Amino acid sequence: MRLLPLPLWARMIKRRLPTSLWGRSLLIIVLPVLVMQGAVTWAFFDAHWQAVTARLSEGLAGDVAWAAESYRDQPTPQNLSVIADRAERSMQLSIAFQEGAVLPKEQRRGAIGVVDRTLEKALASRLDQPFWYDTTRYPAYVDIRVQEPGGVLRVIAPRERAVATQAHIFVLWLTVATILLLGVAVLFIRNQVRAIERLADAAEAFGRGETVPRFKPHGAREVRAAASAFLDMRARIQRHIEQRTALLASVSHDLRTPLTRLRLELALAPPFKRAEAMKGDLDEMEHMIDEYLAFARGEAGEAIQTVSVPEMLRRAAEDARRAGAEVTVETPDELDAHLRPLAFRRALNNLAGNAAVHGEHVRLSARPLPSGGIEIAIEDDGPGIPDDMHEEAFRPFSRLDASRNQNSKGVGLGLAIARDVARGHGGDITLSRSDLGGLKASIRLPG
Known part of the structure; x- marks a missing residue:
């Protein structure tokens, strides 16, 4: 059965997903919790907070409309005093008449636009006269003004008469509960992932x-x-x-x-x-x-030690010079690595000796890698090995040179031993064409 290729958007999402078990497990827990919190918060504001705010605004608008109509029926200071006293005792409203005043021109609106829209809608449904309101000038109060024939009737109402002011407590508790839940989930996932990491x-x-x-x-x-x-x-x-x-x-x-x-x-x-x-x-x-x-x-029982890579290369160069080759060493003055000295020295000697046998000029070099590892290269100017036979050269007892025979020194294990040692240190050896014209063996070791 042939699988259909993923669409472009699916491939883009897949590339951005975390690749580690820790990241994916965290995503499985965090994403549903955040989606749940967002859905609950939205449902709360849409179904509860807005509904309660609308009811409160309608009640306040009704009280303001009663005060305006009562004053309009008898626009005298004595009637205004009675209306203000009743509003203060029964409705928590502070009412005053500003004689000869007009409504302000500027409009100040709060950060949460739903409050202003709800109050404006309630006032417009109850008042026939022009009105003006401000929910931002006083943090604990709402300023409402109604245009009357002789001036402006000003009403100062507590903010909780128009807005459900305790909504933030619900959101706060929801946020705290979410953080606690995520904290417990993160600790649990971390403990499970740590067990897998230790096993790895x-x-x-x-x-x-x-x-x-x-x-x-x-x-x-x-x-x-x-x-x-x-x-x-x-x-x-x-x-x-x-x-x-x-x-x-x-x-x-x-x-x-x-x-x-x-x-x-x-x-x-x-x-x-x-x-x-x-x-x-x-x-x-x-x-x-x-x-x-x-x-x-395989020298597997040897303990790992911190050794000087330049010193090991110089010793390998001396051994290669005894085979009659001209050897140069290019390496930093100080470059240490955690190795099994005897095993790694044997691998270097095998590679350097092999280069000295097949070439007249041999170059040994080492350099630190950006990833924190080390690369060691052994190059020669010999005939080299064809690209399609590089992996064959690492097979035990492989003798690629047809001129060799059983009477020549070596049994085809030099490269196999060297790769076994490199892989035993967590690295590997690759072969390529050297700048000298022959073979280049590159040893890459992790940091």
Whole structure:
């Protein structure tokens, strides 16, 4: 079944989504909570706050209309005094008549426009005369003015008579509850994600040959099950490594014993024509055994130390010069890395020795990477390796040079050992064309 490609908007959203489990889990919790809070707040303002404000405004507008009509029926100071006294006692309204005044021209409106719109609508439905109002001049009061024939009837009303002033308390409680809920959710998710991160760190450390002795399964049941499976797998692999190490030690002892006897017999035997050839064969056999054991052992038991990369490159350059090549070293004066010294030195010697065998000029260089890692390059001016055979060169016992034969030194394990060491440190080795014209082996190590 062929899957249809995602539309453009879906691909854009997918690219902007978090890629980590922590980010996605947080998004799953935070987004619904925020949507819920927004929906509840909107429903509250639309169905409750606006409705209550509208009822209060209508009540206030009715009281203002009663005061205006009562004064218009008998526009005398005595009637105004009676109206003002009744409004003060029963409606909490302060009423005064400004003789000869007119309504203000400027209009001042509040930040929440729904309050002004609601009050204006209520006043317009109850008053026939021109009116003016201001909800911003006095924080706790509303100023309403009605145009009368002899002046302006001014009404000062408490703000809670026109607006539901306690709405912010509901919003505040809703916000506090949301923050508390999100805080608990974030702590819970963080604890679950931390268990997975620790499992990933333990697996990565084990892949580099390190051991995390205090790692214990914790977290959700599924995470604990995965951690327990990892511990069982690690124990099986360690038992296999220990058995292989013991077997290699036994094989090494069993093979070196007859080789030693042969060397002793050759040394004690009278000179004969094939003596030197036989000594060369014994040297080659011993070298092959060393290569096999080094490849199988992998130097996994060596502890990681902080070493000087320039110093290691200079030592590798000295070994390469003994093979007859001209070697240059380009590296910062100070560049440290956390490595297994013996294993990594062996990888460098294999690469530098291979470059010295196939080229006359060899260049060793190192530089820090922007990501915090280190790149080490070994280049030569030899014939190089075709691009389509770079991966083939890393296969154990691979001998790409047709001119080599079993009588030449080496068994095709140099690049395989070097890559095994680099990957054991969390990095890798890649091959490419060198500026010198030959092969370039680049070792990239994480920070």
